[in-house]
Amino acid sequence: MVEIRFVAQVDKKKCTSCGACQNVCPTEAILLPRKRAKAKVFGEKCVGCPNCSGVCPVDAITMVPRDEPMILGVDPKDVDEAQVTKLCVKAHLHPHQWLCLCTTTRVREGAAAVLQGAKTPEEVALMTGTRSGCTVYCLQPTLRLLKAHGVKVIQPKGYRWYDTTQTCWDVSEEIIRKYPGHFLEEDKEVFRKV
Amino acid sequence: MLKKATPSYIRRSVYGPEPRKRAADLPGIVALELRNVFPDIPKEIYLEGDDPAIIREATRNALKKVNMDRIRPSDKVNILSSQYGFQIMGGEAYTEMIKTIKETVEERTGCRNIRLRVTTGFRIREPNEIIKHYGLDKVFRGNAAAVRAIDKGVPIETDIGTLYGVAQVYDADWIIQAHHGELRELDMHRMINRTIKPFAMAYARMETRAVAHMNFGPRSSNFIAKVIFESEFVQSRFTFGCFLLTSPQGIVGVDAGSDLDALERKLMLLGFKSYGKIRELFSEVRECIAVLDATGEPRYMIGGGMTFGNVTEAELDLFDLDILPVSLGFGLYERPAGGPRVKSINPAIKALVINHMWLGVPQLELATHIPTFVVGKDLANLLRDDPMNHDFMRYAVTAENLETAMEFARRIAKTDNVVVFDGSFGALTLSPPLAEQLLERAPEVSRRVDKQLMPKWLRQRGIDPDELADAGV
Numbered sequence A: 001m002v003e004i005r006f007v008a009q010v011d012k013k014k015c016t017s018c019g020a021c022q023n024v025c026p027t028e029a030i031l032l033p034r035k036r037a038k039a040k041v042f043g044e045k046c047v048g049c050p051n052c053s054g055v056c057p058v059d060a061i062t063m064v065p066r067d068e069p070m071i072l073g074v075d076p077k078d079v080d081e082a083q084v085t086k087l088c089v090k091a092h093l094h095p096h097q098w099l100c101l102c103t104t105t106r107v108r109e110g111a112a113a114v115l116q117g118a119k120t121p122e123e124v125a126l127m128t129g130t131r132s133g134c135t136v137y138c139l140q141p142t143l144r145l146l147k148a149h150g151v152k153v154i155q156p157k158g159y160r161w162y163d164t165t166q167t168c169w170d171v172s173e174e175i176i177r178k179y180p181g182h183f184l185e186e187d188k189e190v191f192r193k194v
Numbered sequence B: 001m002l003k004k005a006t007p008s009y010i011r012r013s014v015y016g017p018e019p020r021k022r023a024a025d026l027p028g029i030v031a032l033e034l035r036n037v038f039p040d041i042p043k044e045i046y047l048e049g050d051d052p053a054i055i056r057e058a059t060r061n062a063l064k065k066v067n068m069d070r071i072r073p074s075d076k077v078n079i080l081s082s083q084y085g086f087q088i089m090g091g092e093a094y095t096e097m098i099k100t101i102k103e104t105v106e107e108r109t110g111c112r113n114i115r116l117r118v119t120t121g122f123r124i125r126e127p128n129e130i131i132k133h134y135g136l137d138k139v140f141r142g143n144a145a146a147v148r149a150i151d152k153g154v155p156i157e158t159d160i161g162t163l164y165g166v167a168q169v170y171d172a173d174w175i176i177q178a179h180h181g182e183l184r185e186l187d188m189h190r191m192i193n194r195t196i197k198p199f200a201m202a203y204a205r206m207e208t209r210a211v212a213h214m215n216f217g218p219r220s221s222n223f224i225a226k227v228i229f230e231s232e233f234v235q236s237r238f239t240f241g242c243f244l245l246t247s248p249q250g251i252v253g254v255d256a257g258s259d260l261d262a263l264e265r266k267l268m269l270l271g272f273k274s275y276g277k278i279r280e281l282f283s284e285v286r287e288c289i290a291v292l293d294a295t296g297e298p299r300y301m302i303g304g305g306m307t308f309g310n311v312t313e314a315e316l317d318l319f320d321l322d323i324l325p326v327s328l329g330f331g332l333y334e335r336p337a338g339g340p341r342v343k344s345i346n347p348a349i350k351a352l353v354i355n356h357m358w359l360g361v362p363q364l365e366l367a368t369h370i371p372t373f374v375v376g377k378d379l380a381n382l383l384r385d386d387p388m389n390h391d392f393m394r395y396a397v398t399a400e401n402l403e404t405a406m407e408f409a410r411r412i413a414k415t416d417n418v419v420v421f422d423g424s425f426g427a428l429t430l431s432p433p434l435a436e437q438l439l440e441r442a443p444e445v446s447r448r449v450d451k452q453l454m455p456k457w458l459r460q461r462g463i464d465p466d467e468l469a470d471a472g473v
Helices: A020-024 A051-055 A081-090 A107-115 A121-128 A139-148 A173-178 A184-193 B053-063 B083-109 B126-133 B206-214 B222-229 B260-282 B364-369 B377-384 B402-413 B432-460
Strands: A002-010 A061-072 A098-100 B030-033 B076-082 B113-119 B144-147 B153-158 B161-166 B174-180 B238-247 B250-257 B288-293 B349-356 B372-375 B397-399 B418-421 B427-430
Touching: A020 A051, A051 A061, A061 A121, A081 A107, A081 A139, A098 A107, A107 A121, A107 A139, A121 A139, A139 B206, B030 B432, B053 B083, B053 B238, B053 B250, B076 B083, B083 B113, B083 B126, B083 B174, B083 B238, B083 B250, B113 B126, B126 B144, B153 B222, B161 B206, B161 B222, B206 B222, B238 B260, B250 B260, B260 B432, B288 B402, B349 B402, B372 B377, B372 B402, B397 B402, B427 B432
Parallel strands: B076 B113, B076 B174, B113 B144, B174 B238, B288 B349, B288 B418, B349 B372, B372 B397
Antiparallel strands: A002 A061, B030 B427, B153 B161, B238 B250, B418 B427
């Protein structure tokens, strides 16, 4: 379970409607409803990450304590364990490996969220509480789980995230031969062993 | 042999409150000069506080052999820097190298449109702090910009498909890489593609960084940097790299060139020679209290010229490519002779005192594995509210001041061995009992590295051990 204790707050007097915030929000919690509108925060979607406040060029966004923490998380036991394992293996992920280091969320929790119906990285984040810290590393296993489950992920407009999910399993033998000394086959073997 | 410790300067930042007292000022804390431990560690030309003119001259000399003919006066040029260079000995040396690159390119090419790009990890505000602190906006005539992994991207077609760089890194006719050879993140780079690693990290969009860290393994993650660097997109812009060469003694030189394979080999050999023995010596420490008291996040905090991350993993020889231990990607941990388990911390660290640090990297494993004492409410509050370390303060305790933290740590750890990571190069800040132990163990460690380990590390990378003597490092 992840406890989200902060929420973004916009100072509308300072906001210049540049839109930088909406391109870095991992959960679509901050938007400019129309052109030249001030940024608006949807508190129930905000996972309290540092992105929007960090990139705002005029310091119009601050992270303020929530009245009550928002608790997010998925219990993998709510989903058939065999299905969780099957999905993880299909995505070449181990159920017990990290999905998100910041929140110490494991891959099996992300898999359970996908099996419970999450269709986008944003939905996985809002169910599991991931992407509330660095917002960076957990995106890849999330996309891999969604794709392994057959979800057609659609890259959002702007640059919230780009759809790219190369893994060591996708590298052809020809390319492995072209770049010797990078231990691709050997590292795949590490995963196979565990 | 032991002298008064001289900690590195701490830069002001929103990511960590300034400490009231430095650990070097505690009674019984001294500095052990590394030249007395391993006389063969490459010697420095520059230490913090020295005249930056030394770096200027070394950079100018290194750039003499670089061909800059492709850069025309009307071109746009981006110098790419990364935040960790500014954390080496207060950042003056790295800043001086960058300024000298700019001036030299201007002089030799007539190009005046030279811009600086300051990249970062997760500390989104850090690049602007750097630009302001070192006056880089003035140096670059208003053309110094912060670059973050979440900024707008640019597609890079590679041999394994489309990866993404940060658009502002590449929005020029030419790019110049301003980097350094300091040993950090050894668990990730394993001395493979050390020079070009920023192309998959500092210069890359978040998806690409995550591809390297999460989708590839403990050694193969370095393949991502290679395919990006070899892409037509990057090759058509890349001019040369210029590197601060480091050893635990300090800055040992500057080298530059367009052939990064040659620089890679030099950095690798310098890395083994510089860090091999001191890293191995830390594997001999059976119990200690570690004190963090410098700029940066714990894993990359420097003591005796070596990062704390090298001590938290000191029980493993990460130069040895047969060992496959730590991987964010697999998030699993395999000991040389055993099965997998989650990443752990070197059990020799019996207690951790955090006097100063910056937020910015998930590092909960420190507090969950080591009794951890955070000095002062300001730092504790920052850590409590850090979204990258949600539960850190649930496991760590707060001490009112450094003295009480040390007293408590000694009681828990039951050892007088103290090692301080205070940003120092040239000497390790520590307690006399630990200094005695290190000096006693050093000759055997030196023999082991020379006779057994170094030849193995080199052979694993296809290098004749005799090459080390001729490497000019």
